[in-house]
Amino acid sequence: MAAQPWAPACPLSALKARAEMLRAVRAFFDAREVMEVQTAALAARGATDPAIASIAADDGRVLQTSPEHQMKRLLAAGAPSIYQIGPAFRAGEAGRWHNPEFTMLEWYRLGFDAPALMDEVAALVDVLLGAAAYDRRAYASLVGVPAAQLDACADDALDLRVAEALAEMPAGRVFITDYPARQAALARVSGPVAARFELVVDGVEVANGYHELQDAAVLRQRMLRDNVTRLERGLPEAPLDEALLAAHEHGLPDCAGVAVGLDRLLALQQGASSLAEVMPFPADRA
Amino acid sequence: MATYSTNQFRAGLKVLLEGDPCSILENEFVKPGKGQAFNRVKFRNLKTGRVWERTFKSGETIESADVVESDMEYIYTDGDFWHFMKTDGSYEQVAASAEVVANAVDWLTEQGAYAVTLWNGEPISVTPPNFVELEVTTTDPGLKGDTAQGGSKPATLSTGASIKVPLFVNVGDMLRIDTRTGEYVSRVKA
Numbered sequence: 135m136a137a138q139p140w141a142p143a144c145p146l147s148a149l150k151a152r153a154e155m156l157r158a159v160r161a162f163f164d165a166r167e168v169m170e171v172q173t174a175a176l177a178a179r180g181a182t183d184p185a186i187a188s189i190a191a192d193d194g195r196v197l198q199t200s201p202e203h204q205m206k207r208l209l210a211a212g213a214p215s216i217y218q219i220g221p222a223f224r225a226g227e228a229g230r231w232h233n234p235e236f237t238m239l240e241w242y243r244l245g246f247d248a249p250a251l252m253d254e255v256a257a258l259v260d261v262l263l264g265a266a267a268y269d270r271r272a273y274a275s276l277v278g279v280p281a282a283q284l285d286a287c288a289d290d291a292l293d294l295r296v297a298e299a300l301a302e303m304p305a306g307r308v309f310i311t312d313y314p315a316r317q318a319a320l321a322r323v324s325g326p327v328a329a330r331f332e333l334v335v336d337g338v339e340v341a342n343g344y345h346e347l348q349d350a351a352v353l354r355q356r357m358l359r360d361n362v363t364r365l366e367r368g369l370p371e372a373p374l375d376e377a378l379l380a381a382h383e384h385g386l387p388d389c390a391g392v393a394v395g396l397d398r399l400l401a402l403q404q405g406a407s408s409l410a411e412v413m414p415f416p417a418d419r420a
Numbered sequence: 421m422a423t424y425s426t427n428q429f430r431a432g433l434k435v436l437l438e439g440d441p442c443s444i445l446e447n448e449f450v451k452p453g454k455g456q457a458f459n460r461v462k463f464r465n466l467k468t469g470r471v472w473e474r475t476f477k478s479g480e481t482i483e484s485a486d487v488v489e490s491d492m493e494y495i496y497t498d499g500d501f502w503h504f505m506k507t508d509g510s511y512e513q514v515a516a517s518a519e520v521v522a523n524a525v526d527w528l529t530e531q532g533a534y535a536v537t538l539w540n541g542e543p544i545s546v547t548p549p550n551f552v553e554l555e556v557t558t559t560d561p562g563l564k565g566d567t568a569q570g571g572s573k574p575a576t577l578s579t580g581a582s583i584k585v586p587l588f589v590n591v592g593d594m595l596r597i598d599t600r601t602g603e604y605v606s607r608v609k610a
Contacts, residue, residue: 183454185451185454185455185456185457186454226427226457226478227449227451227457228449229448229449229450230448230449231450232449232451289455289456290456290477292455293452293455293456293458294456294458294475294477296452296455297450297451297452297455297458297460297475298475300450300452301450301460317454317455319454332453339452339453342453342454
């Protein structure tokens with residue numbers, strides 16, 4: 135079937151596994167009384183993160199690279215703990231473990247900190263992939279640089295060390311913690327480290343989570359700094375999402391949030407060596 | 421000289437890496453969650469045959485290498501160089517050093533057809549056809565009737581190559597050889 139250009143790239147068994155995974159995720163959050171939500175995939179503003187490129191529509195609006203901004207606006211408006219399963223879009227990301235459109239599971243837990251959310255991520259992954267042990271490794275040990283010297287390292291050199299460390303990582307589940315403060319993204323920072331974590335399964339990054347930054351002024355500074363970095367790298371400036379900033383000024387509750395790449399989890403569950411093996415219509419076929 | 425960006429990298433592309441001509445084998449896009457994108461690329465060094473792995477920042481460029489593969493006929497050796505002639509009608513000749521013909525020298529027969537890899541017009545490697553037919557010049561006398569399985573003995577071929585052959589093979593026999601493994605395949609009728 136897959137040889138025909140009209141036919142899905144993955145076997146029908148992968149579609150069945152995907153349906154079962156979606157059912158299991160919803161059952162997991164139902165049991166924990168986390169509410170499912172849907173936000174807009176196409177919105178006026180996107181992320182400023184210089185490492186993330188969004189896809190713009192003709193009218194200037196952008197396909198969301200994650201539902202984070204709008205989910206935080208819901209939390210600021212008084213929503214309880216919420217989750218969302220939906221498409222996320224990233225320009226130029228195509229490869230064995232990347233597709234420009236992919237399925238993201240993102241959730242926010244009121245009153246959780248990063249360790250509490252890591253425990254919940256592990257519980258979900260145990261449901262989907264079977265139970266296993268989880269290691270925890272600090273970012274500094276992953277890249278092989280003493281924590282005190284991380285500030286002196288160039289970002290691209292650190293990113294390269296991360297990519298290489300993941301490629302060399304043996305099979306297993308590892309939480310990477312204690313990201314350097316300047317890689318906090320939208321996580322809160324205490325001292326030199328950010329309350330940010332990632333989960334790596336068999337060398338593949340599957341989750342990125344934060345104990346969420348609340349302070350609107352700090353968020354604005356980080357977005358402005360992102361745009362300085364964008365200009366340095368010859369990238370277009372990303373207009374700030376004033377609606378998110380206003381929501382933070384109104385007040386984001388104390389919460390932790392995480393995004394999980396569901397296609398990657400499905401590929402790992404199915405023993406596949408690429409996303410294309412579990413997606414009916416990856417980019418070259420969609 | 422043309423350059424290629426990482427997003428143009430694909431298997432078979434010929435590029436210059438650390439001064440050596442290489443062929444791209446694999447190009448994998450890797451990107452840490454919030455970090456910059458990289459391409460992990462595997463190359464075959466066309467001079468040494470070794471596989472190299474390098475990581476590039478996405479968007480980086482490398483120079484293309486003027487590498488072409490040309491069908492050529494082996495003519496002769498003067499002891500220092502092995503001379504080949506293009507079969508495209510140009511009769512153009514190139515001289516390959518011992519180092520360049522090292523992988524093919526056991527399978528070179530005059531007027532035989534070979535694939536010669538040229539970098540900036542100079543030969544850097546010679547690939548023989550998968551199968552060649554060569555005459556046995558020395559081997560122990562054959563055992564009559566022993567065409568069944570079992571047993572082998574050394575034999576020297578007209579090119580000087582030594583291989584293992586079945587016991588029934590005699591001096592003067594033409595043999596079909598798999599050049600990829602250097603193994604005897606069959607006897608061919610002269």
